[in-house]
Amino acid sequence: MAIAVPKRRLFGRTRQPGAAREALVGYAFVFVPMAVFILFFIYPMGYAVYISRFDWGILGPLGKVGWKNYTSLWHDTLFRRAVKNTIEYTVWVVPLQMTLGLLLAVIVNQRIRFRTFFRGAFYFPALASSAAITAIAIYLLNVDGLVNKVFGLHKLWFYDPKTALPAITGLNAWTTAGTMMLFYLAALQAIPTDVYEAAAIDGAGPWRQFWKITFPLLKPGHFFVAVVSIIGAMKIFDQAYIVSRGTGGPDYSTYTVVLYIYNTAIRDAQLGLAAASGVVLFVVIFLFTIIQWAFFGRQEAA
């Protein structure tokens, strides 16, 4: 939906008595929100770039280094590892979230009883805080935990470099599926019913209908969910931090880009380097945001 800028009234241009007062009141009403947005959003964006050009310790700037922090990142094996982990996580979690979200949305979109119950149930994990969800996951995936017992395994999950990141991937696919379901549900509503009626008359069963009609017609939906999911995946932090005590372990297998930013800033007090990695992450996220805006901007215009 486009933002409905209120239509200028017929004589809106002529200054009526009271217009100055109205403007003053307007500024007064938006003053505090604007102060917050400028001070804690707009200004920090520039400040991040500024800090990233310094060697910046805990007490302040130690010296200007230009773009050296960015080249240091490029050569930093830990940063490279963090990028690799984050990409690996993204590549797995996005298709999982999309598949699960679509499956749940198709289920909930049927003409069924208890639809509200099912929707509530599927959305339920998305309510919980990341800390609570991670605590539950740590409990269920401990050596004597439910998952190992049910499947007869003795895996260490979060303590094994091979399974730690996949475990986080599964966890987040599960918790975010409900949110993706909501987006897919909205996209499903946009498909006109008569397409299905025509297909049914032609004798297409539900399976064929899904693959020949629903799935291709959901293209804008797939795109939207994919971008939201990718952007979310690149910000992965809480779960990785909590399962590894902030170390990104075992063996750096859960070291993500945001964990790198956090540890570089807070633990190592290298604010310049941390700011540079924040800027790099922002640029990547921004590119995806632009793609999304461009795509959906055109959709609206049509």
Place this chain on the structure above:
Amino acid sequence: MSEPAAPPFAALEELAAGEPVAVGQAGPTGIPGRARSERIQRAIAYTAMFAISLLFFVPFLWSLSTSFKPLSETANFALLPHNWTLAGYRTALGDYNFARYMGNSAILAVTVTFTSVFLGALGGYAFARLRFPGRNILFFLVLGTLMIPDQLRLVPIYRMLTVFPVTHWNLVDTYQGYWAIRLVSATALFLMRQYFLTIPRDLEEAAKLDAAGFFKTFWRVMLPLAGPALAAVAILEFQGTWNDFFWANLLLQSPQHWTLPVGLAQFVFTYRTLWNSLMAATMIALAPVVLVYLFFQRYFVAGVASAGVKG
């Protein structure tokens, strides 16, 4: 100018309100033999759906059950506790300070919700109704903040709160610092503005003839009409703050300031095998959000859906 990343789909609010959902799969009528196969299909579908919803509930139910087990039983593979006990809750709340964390979480969540709803509504009203030079540019700035990820803000905000510009306050590890950065969100302001735009102007015109001031019009006329939007914003902000780990973990460093998510993480770091207490603390962290969800599901989903849209 278009809303950031809004999906060109049916209104999410409508879905959230549980309106009758348009059915995608049209049931073909008048084809012989359809009725029976459809019934079988339906039975399979229901079984699958209950199985899947079980999959979504089981981890929570299992954890809930564990929170009522004595520590000695937590290694047992039993769905229900043999001896029901509140020991886990007592230990978590008392010995491990979760009562304190709960209080901190409540204070922060409630205050942030109040300021965000009030300032969001006030700003939203101004952007929706009052005319002042530069309004569109300022609103564009508001929307622009939605694109700035928290992960970019981490370093500059941390630095700013360590040595605040001009005043040189140190606001790290204070509630004031946490409040300052969460005082109002662009999402709150945006949602309120969109809602105010849908309210017919006649109602305010009447108030204006009454010579009521702008604030009075806002307070007496507009706010009472904006109930659903206020509820959606309140729930969104409450959940966001109650669940927040990123900023709370960064800024609230000393144990007496920890919120529930931070306390939970720290408990996991140190005492993770006290499973009954850990799960009790987890249930305490979940409870308010779950309760709000059960009672206000429609507003909840509307708010979360529109916030999720921001990406």
